[in-house]
Amino acid sequence: MDELVKTNKILALIPARLNSKRLPNKVVLLIEKLPIIIHVYRRALRAKKINDIIICCDDKKIFNLAKKHGAKAMLTSKTHRNGTERICEVYKKIKKNMISS
DSSP states (O other): OHHHHHTTOOEEEEEEOSOOSSSTTGGGOEETTEEHHHHHHHHHHTOTTOOEEEEEESSHHHHHHHHHTTOEEEEOOTTOSSHHHHHHHHHHHHHHHHHHO
16 A cells, blocks of 8 residues: 555545445445445546545445455444544554555
8 A cells, every 4th residue: 555655646445334324235235236335436446546446344245245346445343423434444544554564
């Protein structure tokens, strides 16, 4: 990940949680035989200025789906109140790894 900082590359962090209040398991629901989170990931891949993408997820089910479809993913705490907190956790982990490497 430190190559992102050294070269001023752009990292996209996609928050995903399994137990949404209005529509539980929304990110793993299928649209045309593909989980919604993978549709989001593939859309992000189309962005010309994004150099790397990580799905920030709170459940192994999402993590495993991401890996199965070739996406990078990081597990986060299930206690976050919103996607911003989930993204912040991953950002801090990445930043810590970059500083210690």
